[in-house]
Amino acid sequence: MCTSNPRSLITRKKNNPRALNAPIVPLADPADGLLTLEDLQNSIIATLVVWDDALPGDEYQLLWDGKAEGKIKEIAIDETPGASIFLEIPEFLLVNDGRFEVAYRATNAAGGLTNDSDPTYIIVDKTAPGGGLLAGLIFPSVVDDGVLTSAELSGLGDVISTEVPGYTGIAWGDYIQTFWGEKPGPTHTVVEDEVTMDEVMIDFDRAFLESVGDVAEPVYYIVTDRAGNVSIKSQTKTFSLFLTPAPTDFPAPLCPQAEDGVVDDADARAIVAVSVPQYPDPQAGDKVTLYWGDSALPEAELKPGDETQNPIFDINVRYSTIALSRDGEVALRYEVWRSNFLIGSSTELMVNVNLELPGPVDPDPETPENENLDLPIIRGTSSSANNDDNVIDEEDFLLEAKAIIGWKNDFTISDQIHLYWGSQPIPVTFQIETIDLDKDITLTIPNSV
Incomplete structure (x- = not known):
């Protein structure tokens, strides 16, 4: 029976050791070695294979950026060349952001000769994109006034194209989620060319904008990078949408002085009061324009508290306005404007007007006397x-x-x-x-x- 040392049968080449294959970090992205935040919740393992001339007792150890780190491990008797072995990367090495070189060092137990493997690379990224500031989306100049109408949207081809300003740490694979108010909007995944050009565009189409409704809401976005870091909210920009045709079925105005069937001279001289009933979603600041026939009265603005009343308020119509429509049936209606945009108009109330009096026409009907009648x-x-x-x-x-x-x-x-x-x-x-x-x-x- 031979009892000689098996290592005496092996001749090692001291000056030209065989190159060792780079280790593999299975959790790292094959594209660039990125480890996600979720990956970092687990043990990060570097796998390697037993090299061709390895013998039991030979040692191997992790190299981190060329520096030996972690435990020194030995080849076990059952770990023959080609078998998988592994090294665990200590947690303290994964604390800081950066791109790191991962390799291992093999050591011959008998002669103490060492050989370093080729490196592989991993990336640790725990920093949210944008840092402490994300600029707001850049919108077309047509909405600089903070309002978007249906006509303006049509002029833009039914699409608002917005630009995401360049932000700190922009990288391919960044996932941008937009929000219009609390409603999630279009998303976009950044590609390499956009990183190079420092320009990312996101489109809001009419279908989405109409689904938001005619509201005034802040628009912003959030960036999630490939590692899973989530940015703060971007700066917001608030827009009032007026995309839905204004309704024409607000409740008709009321005219108590016409309830007896006619607005006559006596009614008109006393000033006719037209009541504006509570319409859908009244808001302080709304401006109401009453029409007596074709004559528009000066707009009346809702003050805080008016919106809770029903009717909201009365609008007084002077004799001269009533007289302009001449005698006969006259249509009364009103329009409601908000932020200089029509949000609705009422159905019509038809009233019968008869201001005709015997004798000459009164040149100033808002005075008690008819100046065209001579004094007796x-x-x-x-x-x-x-x-x-x-x-x-x-x-x-x-x-x-x-x-x-x-x-x-x-x-x-x-x-x-x-x-x-x-x-x-x-x-x-x-x-x-x-x-x-x-x-x-x-x-x-x-x-x-």
């Missing part, structure tokens, strides 16, 4: 030669008096003239007949009056 002239009926107009003296006191009403071409047959004398409750009445046309009218005022 009062004359006594005594035989005194000194009778003065509008004077009743002692000689006239027990007699009737006369009132002279100047003729107006707007008078017509059957018109009635009512003359009121002081506080007397019953007027003196005169009805125009054919014989009275085209001449001043004389009324007799009884002495009892």
Whole structure:
């Protein structure tokens, strides 16, 4: 039986050791050796194979950036050339970010000769992209005013193309998630060319924007890199969307003075109040424009607290506006504007207007009197030669008096003239007949009056 040392049968070449294959770190990304945050929750193992001339007792140890680290391990009796063996990378070596060289050193137990393997590389990345600042998305200039309308979106080809400004640590594989308010928006994965050009574009199409609804919400994005690091929120930009056609079915206005069937001269002189009922989602700052026929009244703004009232408020319509629409049926409606954009309009309320009065047209209907009606002239009926107009003296006191009403071409047959004398409750009445046309009218005022 041979008892000689088996190593005496092996001749080692001291000056030209066989190259050792690089180890493999299975959890590392084959593309560049990246270890994710999830990977780093596990033990990081470097696997290697027993080299061709290895014998039991030969040693191997981890090389980290060329420096021996960790435990020294020995080839076991059952670990023959080609068998898989491994080295664990100590946790303290994986604390810092960086790109690291991983290799191993083989040592001949008999002669103490060493041979270092080819290296492999791993990347440790625990830093969130962007650092402490992510600039907001860059939007087309058409939305610089913070508003996007349907017409503006159509002019952009129904797509808003935004630019993600270059940020610290941008790298291929970064996953960008956008948000419009709390609604997740389009996503994008950065490619190598975009890193080189430092330009990343993300599109918001009409279908997505319409799904958000007509709201004013902040827009931002978050970046998650390949290692799993999540950035802070980017700076936000808030836009008001007005993409949905404004509804035309807001509740119709109310006009209490028309509930008797007509808005007449007396109603108009008293100023007609039109009530704006509570419409969907009223907000302080909304501006309401009431239309009386084709005439738009000055806009009325909702003040804080108005939005909780029903009706919200009354809008007073002056006589001159009512008169512009002429007599007959008139449509009343209102529009609601928010941030200078129409958000809805009401259905119509039809009211009947009849301002026509006998006699000449009042040139200033907002005053109590009709300036086109002459003042009456009062004359006594005594035989005194000194009778003065509008004077009743002692000689006239027990007699009737006369009132002279100047003729107006707007008078017509059957018109009635009512003359009121002081506080007397019953007027003196005169009805125009054919014989009275085209001449001043004389009324007799009884002495009892």
